[in-house]
Amino acid sequence: MNTPIDLMSAITGPAASGPSDHRWFPPGTHITVRGLTKRFGATTLYENFNLDIPRGQLISIFGPNGCGKSTLINMMSGILPIDGGEVLFDGKALRDTRIGYVFQNYREAMFPWLRAIDNLRYPLKFLKLSKAEKDARVERMIARFDVKIDLHRYPYELSGGQQQMVSIMRALIVDPEVLFMDEPFSALDYEMTLFMREQLQKVFMETRTTTLLVSHDLEEAVHLADKILLLTRKPTHVADYISFDAPRPRDTATLSTPEFVRVKAHSLEVFQREVRKP
Amino acid sequence: MKPSLKEHLLALLAKLAPLWGALVFVALWWIATSLKVIDPILLPSPADSAKALWKGMMGGSLWHDFLRTVTRTLLSFIIAVAIAVPLGIVLGSSDKIYRAVEFIIDFFRSTPASAMFPLFLVLFGVGEKTKIAVAAFGAALVILFNVAYGVMNARKLRQLAARVMGASRIGVLTDVTFWESMPQTFVGMRSGVSLALVIVIVAEMFIGSTDGLGQRVINSQMIFDMPEMYASIFAAGALGYCLNLLFLSIERKFVHWGGK
Numbered sequence: 001m002n003t004p005i006d007l008m009s010a011i012t013g014p015a016a017s018g019p020s021d022h023r024w025f026p027p028g029t030h031i032t033v034r035g036l037t038k039r040f041g042a043t044t045l046y047e048n049f050n051l052d053i054p055r056g057q058l059i060s061i062f063g064p065n066g067c068g069k070s071t072l073i074n075m076m077s078g079i080l081p082i083d084g085g086e087v088l089f090d091g092k093a094l095r096d097t098r099i100g101y102v103f104q105n106y107r108e109a110m111f112p113w114l115r116a117i118d119n120l121r122y123p124l125k126f127l128k129l130s131k132a133e134k135d136a137r138v139e140r141m142i143a144r145f146d147v148k149i150d151l152h153r154y155p156y157e158l159s160g161g162q163q164q165m166v167s168i169m170r171a172l173i174v175d176p177e178v179l180f181m182d183e184p185f186s187a188l189d190y191e192m193t194l195f196m197r198e199q200l201q202k203v204f205m206e207t208r209t210t211t212l213l214v215s216h217d218l219e220e221a222v223h224l225a226d227k228i229l230l231l232t233r234k235p236t237h238v239a240d241y242i243s244f245d246a247p248r249p250r251d252t253a254t255l256s257t258p259e260f261v262r263v264k265a266h267s268l269e270v271f272q273r274e275v276r277k278p
Numbered sequence: 279m280k281p282s283l284k285e286h287l288l289a290l291l292a293k294l295a296p297l298w299g300a301l302v303f304v305a306l307w308w309i310a311t312s313l314k315v316i317d318p319i320l321l322p323s324p325a326d327s328a329k330a331l332w333k334g335m336m337g338g339s340l341w342h343d344f345l346r347t348v349t350r351t352l353l354s355f356i357i358a359v360a361i362a363v364p365l366g367i368v369l370g371s372s373d374k375i376y377r378a379v380e381f382i383i384d385f386f387r388s389t390p391a392s393a394m395f396p397l398f399l400v401l402f403g404v405g406e407k408t409k410i411a412v413a414a415f416g417a418a419l420v421i422l423f424n425v426a427y428g429v430m431n432a433r434k435l436r437q438l439a440a441r442v443m444g445a446s447r448i449g450v451l452t453d454v455t456f457w458e459s460m461p462q463t464f465v466g467m468r469s470g471v472s473l474a475l476v477i478v479i480v481a482e483m484f485i486g487s488t489d490g491l492g493q494r495v496i497n498s499q500m501i502f503d504m505p506e507m508y509a510s511i512f513a514a515g516a517l518g519y520c521l522n523l524l525f526l527s528i529e530r531k532f533v534h535w536g537g538k
Contacts, residue, residue, distance in 0.1 A: 077442060078442070079438055079441075079442060099442070101439070101442045101443075103435060103439060105435060108433050108435040108436055109435055109436065109439045111436065111439075111453075111454065111457070112535035113457045113460070113534075113535055122440075122443065122453075123443040123444065126443060126444035126445065154534065154535065156535055170443075174443075174444075
């Protein structure tokens with residue numbers, strides 16, 4: 001993500017504008033995206049983009065390079081300003097919503113001047129909680145991830161996987177309504193990636209936090225998802241929105257089930273059709 | 279396996295490596311003086327200079343002058359930091375302000391501080407204030423530039439992360455930007471204290487001084503007390519070296535994440 005970002009307007013965002021013609025949404029919907037428009041200079045990335053995200057599900061976002069996968073979740077999470085349309089969480093605006101965000105680049109997302117435990121504690125300072133409550137939350141989060149990390153070390157003293165683990169814990173500690181993850185495992189090796197998928201699923205099964213995961217790895221996208229959102233090339237639209245209902249926890253055996261193979265093959269077909277479009 | 283005696287010796291030699299250069303230097307100096315290659319009036323022997331240094335520092339007046347210079351340098355450094363760090367953070371966090379004053383700062387930063395002596399003499403009169411003011415001025419510009427630079431180059435992703443977690447604009451500044459600028463701020467402080475020392479020594483030489491290392495160097499040169507002059511020069515050198523070492527070690531301790 002190399003786009004210049006205006007921090008202030010990124011969070012407040014411009015006033016929702018444009019007609020919101022698609023008011024209807026299916027029951028159980030958590031997030032509604034309506035008439036979303038985004039331009040970079042003369043290029044239109046999103047034009048009147050609509051999307052419903054069901055509650056308590058993990059949605060993977062996959063699509064061709066440069067179609068704006070990260071841009072989509074960055075607009076939803078308020079990191080990037082939107083040019084038009086609106087994103088509502090249970091009908092609320094972003095500023096009334098607790099979110100967690102996990103960046104791809106954990107090295108630059110952690111604060112190296114704070115110990116891992118203080119990184120973990122950092123977002124709690126924006127919640128009105130007593131010290132005892134804060135400590136309890138930290139304890140609970142540590143117990144939830146049964147990972148042996150010495151949290152009294154500084155982030156740069158931890159391995160990549162451990163850093164990203166702390167980063168995920170930091171996003172979850174505020175008990176977010178929505179969790180955004182931008183290619184969280186792409187800087188890790190395969191062994192670590194599999195381990196992290198396991199951990200993420202475990203936490204997801206416990207908390208059922210609505211999660212949006214951007215991935216450039218189709219296997220990962222399908223493996224983790226309840227629904228896979230496939231995007232077209234820009235101007236970006238929904239190419240397909242596929243359900244994958246394999247029971248959790250899913251392990252490496254899931255990767256060879258017929259249902260997984262079918263969903264992955266179908267996704268790949270849609271993806272290639274989109275990539276080959278003139 | 280226990281390291282052998284030979285390994286111990288080699289490790290000891292490696293540790294002493296920096297001393298070899300100094301030993302060679304002193305040896306060459308000693309040879310030059312004992313062979314009278316250079317007029318002994320101009321170049322006293324290492325032993326005579328060392329004796330002057332020892333006597334001066336141990337209860338002599340050199341120690342007093344040394345302390346005067348240390349006090350002036352640190353005082354001007356503290357004033358410089360107090361002005362430059364907050365100002366640098368403000369400048370660095372606003373692109374518009376920075377662009378407006380960048381040229382002025384860069385211009386005065388490039389102006390030799392010694393060229394400002396006459397101006398400061400007019401402003402502050404002949405005395406203590408002028409020396410400290412010029413040194414503080416020079417050091418402040420160096421520090422200011424580095425702090426602003428550090429703030430401007432703070433990692434955007436880290437600021438974003440804080441913002442997404444709910445930090446206000448001021449919160450991002452104090453929780454992220456301030457820390458992000460630390461490594462560069464320390465670079466600025468290290469250059470700043472060196473520059474302050476240089477300016478203080480020069481000021482002591484030429485702006486009506488009755489004490490300080492600079493004044494001592496000039497005085498001993500006038501009366502051709504060469505061992506005394508070399509002693510003062512070494513004292514000044516040791517001061518500069520130790521200040522740098524001190525700041526480096528504070529930096530390593532404080533900015534432990536630097537370069538990682």
